[in-house]
Amino acid sequence: xxxxxYLVRLSTAGLLLDxxxxxxxxxxxxxxxxxxxxxxxxxxxxxxxxxIGNLLSRxxxxxxxxxxxxxxxxxERMALVVELxxxxxxxxxxxxxxxLATTFSILQWSGVIGALITPFVYLLGWLIYxxxxxxxxxxxxxxxxxxxxxxxxxxxxGANLLAIAQIIPFVTxxxxxxxxxxxxxxxxxxxxxxSAWRAFWAALLGPILLGLLLLVxxxxxxxVLVAAAxxx
Amino acid sequence: MSIMDTxxxxxxxxxxxxxxxxxxxxxxxxxxxLILLVGLLVGAIQSISNLISIxxxxxxxxxxxxxxxxxxxxxxxxxxxxxxxxxLRLLEESEEEIGNMLRELFTLSGPLPRPVSxxxxxxxxxxxxxxxxxxxxxxxxxxxxxxxxxxxxxxGIRSMVAVGSLSVxxxxxxxxxxxxxxxxxxxxxxxxxxxxxxxxxxAVVHRLDSGKAMLAVLLYPSLLIVLGIFLSCFLIVVLxxxxxxxx
Numbered sequence: 085x086x087x088x089x090y091l092v093r094l095s096t097a098g099l100l101l102d103x104x105x106x107x108x109x110x111x112x113x114x115x116x117x118x119x120x121x122x123x124x125x126x127x128x129x130x131x132x133x134x135x136i137g138n139l140l141s142r143x144x145x146x147x148x149x150x151x152x153x154x155x156x157x158x159x160e161r162m163a164l165v166v167e168l169x170x171x172x173x174x175x176x177x178x179x180x181x182x183x184l185a186t187t188f189s190i191l192q193w194s195g196v197i198g199a200l201i202t203p204f205v206y207l208l209g210w211l212i213y214x215x216x217x218x219x220x221x222x223x224x225x226x227x228x229x230x231x232x233x234x235x236x237x238x239x240x241x242g243a244n245l246l247a248i249a250q251i252i253p254f255v256t257x258x259x260x261x262x263x264x265x266x267x268x269x270x271x272x273x274x275x276x277x278x279s280a281w282r283a284f285w286a287a288l289l290g291p292i293l294l295g296l297l298l299l300v301x302x303x304x305x306x307x308v309l310v311a312a313a314x315x316x
Numbered sequence: 317m318s319i320m321d322t323x324x325x326x327x328x329x330x331x332x333x334x335x336x337x338x339x340x341x342x343x344x345x346x347x348x349x350l351i352l353l354v355g356l357l358v359g360a361i362q363s364i365s366n367l368i369s370i371x372x373x374x375x376x377x378x379x380x381x382x383x384x385x386x387x388x389x390x391x392x393x394x395x396x397x398x399x400x401x402x403x404l405r406l407l408e409e410s411e412e413e414i415g416n417m418l419r420e421l422f423t424l425s426g427p428l429p430r431p432v433s434x435x436x437x438x439x440x441x442x443x444x445x446x447x448x449x450x451x452x453x454x455x456x457x458x459x460x461x462x463x464x465x466x467x468x469x470x471x472g473i474r475s476m477v478a479v480g481s482l483s484v485x486x487x488x489x490x491x492x493x494x495x496x497x498x499x500x501x502x503x504x505x506x507x508x509x510x511x512x513x514x515x516x517x518x519a520v521v522h523r524l525d526s527g528k529a530m531l532a533v534l535l536y537p538s539l540l541i542v543l544g545i546f547l548s549c550f551l552i553v554v555l556x557x558x559x560x561x562x563x
Contacts, residue, residue, distance in 0.1 A: 100344045101474045141440075144433040146424040154424065158417035163409035246447070254440025259451035262458065266473055280465060 088125070095122050098242025098267050106236050106274040110228070115235025123210045123241045127203030130244055133251035134199035141253035142195075148188040156181045210238060213290045217272055221286040226276025236275040240267025265291065319349055326350070326482035326513055334520040337482065338475040347481025351453065355446025358490045362445070363438035365494035370434060373422035381415055449484045456480065456533075460518055464532035469522025479517035483510040 097105035109115050156177055159165050169175050211234070218226075218233040228236075243263035249255050265287060273283035317325075317336060325333025337343045369376055388407055395401050425433055457480035461473055486509035493499040511533065519529035 100342070100348070101477060102341075102344075103474060104341075140436065143426055143428045144436045145426045146421075147426065150424060151421065154417060154420045158413055158420075162406075162413050164403065164406040167406055246450075249443055249447070252439055252443050253436050254444075256440075256444040256447060258444075258447040259454050262451060262454040266454070266458070266477065269473065284462075 091118070091122050091125050094118065094239060095126055095242035095245055098122075098239030098271075099245050099263070100242075101267060101270060103270060103274065106239060106270055109235050109239055109271075110232050110275050112235060115238075116231040119210075119235040119238025120207070122238045123206050124203055126241050126244050127206035130206070130247045130250070131199050131202035133248040134202060135196065137250040137253050137255065138195040138199055142192070144253055148192065149185055152181055152185055152188065206241060206244065210234070210241060213237065213268070216290040216293065217268065217286050220289045221272050221276040221278060221283070224276075224278060224282040224286055226272070226278050226282070226286070228275035228277070232275040233272065236271030237268050238271075240264045240271050243267055317346075319346065319353065322346055322482070323350060323353075323485050323488075326485040327509070329513065329516050331516075331520060334479055334482070334517050337478045337517075338471070338521050340478070343478030344474060344481075347478045348450070351449050351481055351484045352446045354484050354488045355449045356442060357488060359442035359445030361491040362494060363441040366441065367434060367438045370422075373419060376422060377415055377418045380418055381411060384411065384414065449487060453480055453484055456483070456514060456537075459536040460514065460533050463535040464518055464522040464524060464529070467522075467524065467528045467532055469518075469524050469528075469532065471521035471523070475521045476518070479521050480514060482517055483514040485513065486510045 094105065094109070109119070112118065159177055165177070214234040214237045215230070217237060218228070218230050221228065221233065241264065243260045243266075246260050246263070247257045249257055269283055269287040272278065272286045273280065276283070276286070278286065317333070322333060322337070324330075337347065340346070369379075388404055392401070392404050395404055423430075428436075454477070457473075457476050460480070461469075461471070461476045464471065464476075486506045489502050489506040489509075492502050495502075515526065515529045515533050518524065518532050519526055522529070522532070524532065
């Protein structure tokens with residue numbers, strides 16, 4: 085069983101773009117298993133850090149519902165709103181603020197839920213990306229096996245170690261996606277012995293497809309909303 | 317080579333430092349360490365500056381109300397109809413209520429004592445700053461690396477990230493942007509200096525001349541800016557056409 089220190093060393097090598105470790109991983113017969121453990125370990129660490137940070141930020145922040153109540157109370161006393169209510173007695177801020185209160189109540193738990201499912205999200209993302217990238221790399225002339233691809237791209241998840249900083253509340257983590265993509269590029273190039281440009285396209289195709297998919301879904305969502313608005 | 321030597325070498329465009337970062341096995345680690353130190357320095361000073369202004373809520377309320385009055389003054393100068401002037405009059409009457417609302421909001425606290433909340437917010441801002449520098453650096457490095465390879469460069473992405481990290485060094489000047497008058501000039505100097513370091517670093521990593529290195533750094537950002545302008549113009553034309561059709 086691989087030691088925790090060994091897994092940390094693997095993930096750190098991915099974070100720091102250590103090409104030698106990527107090469108070792110390519111030739112490692114246990115690359116897939118170790119890659120799985122690396123992604124899982126990073127996901128658990130980031131999830132725990134996110135959970136602690138989220139709870140601390142909720143303790144350090146005022147109650148959103150209390151904030152909304154103050155804003156609504158003040159708005160209702162403002163001369164502009166009083167005049168609007170005089171002109172139109174049916175005018176009321178209650179529906180808007182009720183909806184906002186419901187939204188905030190849901191959002192309060194989204195951070196906790198997000199932190200708890202982080203390991204699963206990381207594993208699923210690694211598998212889907214790895215398979216798409218592997219198929220692309222093979223189509224572009226790559227020589228690696230799926231196990232080598234997944235083993236090497238798993239190291240790129242080391243970039244997500246930076247997200248452990250979320251243990252400090254109110255921290256905004258950035259750059260992990262770009263760093264992870266660079267790690268995937270190095271991993272694919274190493275696993276499949278591809279040229280620079282072929283490895284570049286193999287690494288980028290997955291995110292491009294995802295972006296197109298999100299665009300299609302967004303356009304579909306907007307079309308549905310417009311149709312619903314016209315129907316009503 | 318110590319981190320301070322690396323920092324000084326980056327600022328003075330020391331080619332030996334650039335070459336060492338390019339060839340060193342731990343170049344990425346040293347580059348990230350430099351970004352971390354610069355980011356924490358800038359973040360700490362900026363968060364202390366914000367903390368000082370937040371600790372006195374009345375000062376923060378007065379600053380917001382001053383901006384509010386200034387905005388209303390600007391709107392009054394452009395108001396042409398009696399309805400617009402009436403709305404502005406009502407908004408002016410609401411100033412006191414807005415001030416009271418802000419005072420309540422600034423003094424509202426969570427389960428933790430207010431000083432602890434403020435310190436945690438300051439800590440969060442401090443630690444977020446290195447990540448901002450990291451993501452901006454990686455974006456610039458990726459675009460530069462792609463362009464440099466297209467222009468015949470021979471360097472690798474790992475070396476590019478290591479050397480590109482040096483372009484964050486001048487951003488230590490951002491720690492002084494809390495000084496109101498000097499904020500913009502300091503930011504421009506830091507940005508320009510970082511750009512020069514990135515150009516120099518690109519030339520070293522990819523073994524290009526300065527002209528091609530400059531082109532590599534500026535190519536894709538310029539294309540994106542031009543594309544953004546075209547898209548904005550197109551969007552404006554579409555909106556005007558829709559507005560005209562609606563009328």
